[in-house]
Amino acid sequence: MESVEAVFREEHGRLLAALVRRYGDLDLAEEVTSEAIEAALRHWPAEGVPPKPGAWLMTTARRKAVDRLRRDQVLAARLAVLQVEADRAGPVPAPEFGAELPDERLQLFFTCAHPALAAEDRIALTLRCLGGLTTPEVARAFLVPTETMAKRITRAKKKIREARIPFRVPGADELPDRLPVVLQAIYSIFTEGYAAQRPDLAEEAIRLTRILHRLLPSEREIPGLLALMLLVHARREARDGGLLLLAEQDRARWDRAMIDEGRDLVVVALTGGPPGPYGVQAAIAALHDEAPDFAQTDWPQIVALYDVLLALTPSPVVALNRAAAVAMRDGPQAGLDLLDSLAGEPLLRGHHPYLAARADLLDRLGRPGEARQAYEAALGQAGTEPERALLRRRLDTL
Amino acid sequence: MKYLLLINADTVDEAGKPPGCEPADWMAYDKEVKEAGIFVSGESLADLVTATSVRVDAAGKRTVTDGPFAETREVLGGFYVIDVPDLDAALDWAARCPGSRDGSITVRPVADF
Numbered sequence: 028m029e030s031v032e033a034v035f036r037e038e039h040g041r042l043l044a045a046l047v048r049r050y051g052d053l054d055l056a057e058e059v060t061s062e063a064i065e066a067a068l069r070h071w072p073a074e075g076v077p078p079k080p081g082a083w084l085m086t087t088a089r090r091k092a093v094d095r096l097r098r099d100q101v102l103a104a105r106l107a108v109l110q111v112e113a114d115r116a117g118p119v120p121a122p123e124f125g126a127e128l129p130d131e132r133l134q135l136f137f138t139c140a141h142p143a144l145a146a147e148d149r150i151a152l153t154l155r156c157l158g159g160l161t162t163p164e165v166a167r168a169f170l171v172p173t174e175t176m177a178k179r180i181t182r183a184k185k186k187i188r189e190a191r192i193p194f195r196v197p198g199a200d201e202l203p204d205r206l207p208v209v210l211q212a213i214y215s216i217f218t219e220g221y222a223a224q225r226p227d228l229a230e231e232a233i234r235l236t237r238i239l240h241r242l243l244p245s246e247r248e249i250p251g252l253l254a255l256m257l258l259v260h261a262r263r264e265a266r267d268g269g270l271l272l273l274a275e276q277d278r279a280r281w282d283r284a285m286i287d288e289g290r291d292l293v294v295v296a297l298t299g300g301p302p303g304p305y306g307v308q309a310a311i312a313a314l315h316d317e318a319p320d321f322a323q324t325d326w327p328q329i330v331a332l333y334d335v336l337l338a339l340t341p342s343p344v345v346a347l348n349r350a351a352a353v354a355m356r357d358g359p360q361a362g363l364d365l366l367d368s369l370a371g372e373p374l375l376r377g378h379h380p381y382l383a384a385r386a387d388l389l390d391r392l393g394r395p396g397e398a399r400q401a402y403e404a405a406l407g408q409a410g411t412e413p414e415r416a417l418l419r420r421r422l423d424t425l
Numbered sequence: 426m427k428y429l430l431l432i433n434a435d436t437v438d439e440a441g442k443p444p445g446c447e448p449a450d451w452m453a454y455d456k457e458v459k460e461a462g463i464f465v466s467g468e469s470l471a472d473l474v475t476a477t478s479v480r481v482d483a484a485g486k487r488t489v490t491d492g493p494f495a496e497t498r499e500v501l502g503g504f505y506v507i508d509v510p511d512l513d514a515a516l517d518w519a520a521r522c523p524g525s526r527d528g529s530i531t532v533r534p535v536a537d538f
Contacts, residue, residue, distance in 0.1 A: 143512060190534045191426050193511040 031071055034080045035064055039159030040238070042084050044131035047138075047194055050092060053156070053184050059095065063088035132157060133242040134194045136235075140209040141192045148183040149212045150219070155180055157238075158216075158231045168219060168228055202246070209239070210252050210305065217256050222411065229260050251296035251306030257289035258312035270417040274321040286316045307336045326356040343372040344380075351384050359391040379408040383418060395425050427465055427508050427535035428515035432524035434502035446523040454523055458507060463518070467505035499528050506535065 039060065046056035063084045077083040096103045139152040147169075154160045154168065166176035186192065197205040213232050220228030236253045243249055261283075265276035293313045296306035311332045318324035333349035346369055354362020366385050375381040386401035402422045409415045451469075458464045473494075480488045502524065509515050512532070519530040 141512075143516070191511045193513050195513070197513075 031067070031076060034076060035067075036159060036234075038081050038084055039064065040132050040135065040157040041081065041130060042088060043156055043159075044133075044135040045085065046088055046092065047135060048131040049089075051194065053138075053187055055092060055095065057156070059088040059091040062091045130242060131194075132238060133196050136209050136239060136242075137196055137205060138187060138192060138194050140205075140212040141187075142205070142208050143190065143192055144183050144186060146211075146215075148179055149208065150215045151176060151180055152183050153212045153235070154216060154231070157235055160231075168216075168223065168225060170223065206243075206246060206248065210236075210248060213239070214252060214256075214305075217260075221259075224413070226260075226263060229256070229263070232256060233260065247296050247298075247300065248303040248305050250292040251303055251309050254289045254292035254296055254309035255305050255312055257285045257292065258309060258316050261285035261289065261316060270413045272417070273315060278320065281316065286313075289313060289316070302335065302339075304336060304340045307332055307339065311336075324355070326352055330356050343369055343374045344378075346372075347375065347378075347381055347384060354388055354391075359388040363388040363392065377408045379405040379414065379418075382408065383421070386421070390421075390425060399425055426510065426537075427506055428512075429533045429535055430505040430507065430515070430519050430522060431501060431531040431533065432503045432505070432522065432528065433499040433531060434524060434528040435499055446526055450523040454521065457521070458505060458518065463507040463509050465506040465508050467503070469503035470501060473500045502528070 042063065043056050043060045046060060047053055050056055066087050067080070067084060071077070135156055136153070139156050140149045144152070151165050151169070154165045155162065160168070162177050162180060163173045165180070166173040169176065213235050216235070217229050217232035220226065220230075220232060233253065233256050236249060236256065240249045240253055261281050262273075262276060264282065265271065265278065265280040289309065290313050293306065293309045296302065296309060302310075311329055314325050314329050314332070329352045330349065333345065333352055337345050337349060347366070350362050350365035350369065353365055363385070366381070366388065369375055369381070382401050382405035386398045386405060389395075389401055390398035399422065402418055402425070406415060406418045406422070409418055455467075458467070476492060478490050478492055480490075482488070505518075505522070507515065507518055509518065512534075515532050515534075519525055519532050522530055524530055
């Protein structure tokens with residue numbers, strides 16, 4: 028039944044998006060999407076997967092929607108209003124059977140990541156609607172009780188419905204403002220996958236970005252983000268299920284095919300105009316992945332890329348990463364001077380990677396006492412057990 | 426769909442006027458909203474120091490107090506009710522409102538009963 032799983036994964040978001048477009052109601056679309064998938068789960072194992080599973084699911088879902096609308100007068104009245112508006116806006120293309128279904132997922136991406144929704148709700152909705160995760164699965168991913176997540180998703184859907192957040196792709200003039208929100212939602216899914224050690228979430232983020240890349244091929248920050256995620260995800264085996272620093276990883280265990288794909292995408296992301304922040308971060312990741320070992324990494328180039336990134340998105344965290352690269356290029360004292368110049372940044376106060384980076388440089392400068400103090404301070408601030416384990420390991424080697 | 430645009434002006438200067446934009450900006454915006462055919466209603470409020478609050482408790486006793494006094498730097502300066510198709514259209518009109526430049530506009534759909 029693996030092929031059935033794959034079909035559902037691929038078709039869920041597409042089906043939901045087409046139904047939302049048709050009925051203008053996310054709740055109704057969600058309900059009939061799951062009913063259609065349940066019906067498929069009953070029929071397909073016995074009768075086999077139909078030749079056009081997407082069209083089969085769409086027909087079934089539409090029948091369910093019509094039944095439901097007949098039963099529910101309130102929904103029917105709402106549908107009538109929506110229909111009038113849709114007619115005014117121009118004809119809604121009917122889904123074509125046999126031919127490839129029109130892809131409305133792009134509209135759903137922008138709706139789920141609308142800036143009028145709370146940031147954490149955007150991520151949850153994207154996973155729920157486009158990733159096809161169930162509410163308990165989304166809840167597990169973010170380590171909150173199912174009930175809490177259900178409330179959040181309900182609240183977000185209520186806002187979409189009652190404030191009337193439109194299902195539409197922003198125009199070319201708005202895209203530069205809106206696309207980063209969509210990309211941020213997906214990237215948060217990816218980083219959550221890392222923090223929670225859920226490779227399935229990281230893979231879901233990569234899958235969603237691939238879809239987005241197909242739908243918006245000329246937006247270069249999309250291949251930039253895709254490249255960044257592939258180049259980081261390629262190292263997952265070498266992290267040994269925990270946190271291993273780049274310098275400690277066995278590079279033979281990096282996924283070469285994924286790195287090659289990521290490098291090709293970096294070229295796409297950086298060609299033909301000023302680069303965006305994801306493209307630059309991907310280029311940095313590519314330089315790490317290309318180096319035969321940690322010492323032979325192209326540090327001057329990485330520092331130069333951090334300069335570009337700092338100009339694009341000035342932040343103390345980027346400055347911290349730049350300082351670490353400068354330490355590799357010019358020696359630990361140069362890095363430490365830069366770190367100390369950042370000491371007043373409120374964002375870095377109690378930021379354990381900052382404390383750990385300082386500890387590492389003090390150690391390399393032969394100041395173990397101060398290094399120990401800094402590691403202990405970092406240990407006191409570190410959030411997760413893998414982070415603490417890493418810091419304890421560093422302390423033991425002093 | 427009707428949306429209320431609540432215009433929260435940043436703290437007023439000595440003259441009691443929000444800094445940053447001119448009366449001409451407001452007149453131009455008002456004209457645009459009316460010419461676009463989306464204007465439902467709208468008023469500019471008198472200075473906050475003229476506001477009075479009334480509260481009636483469970484026993485029916487009426488309490489009248491001076492205020493409210495803004496707890497934030499922003500004060501409610503006026504409002505528009507506009508009729509546009511969706512939230513994005515309402516946000517566009519809010520962004521064009523002069524009040525969004527030296528304060529913020531809260532956009533709320535008007536409930537439909």
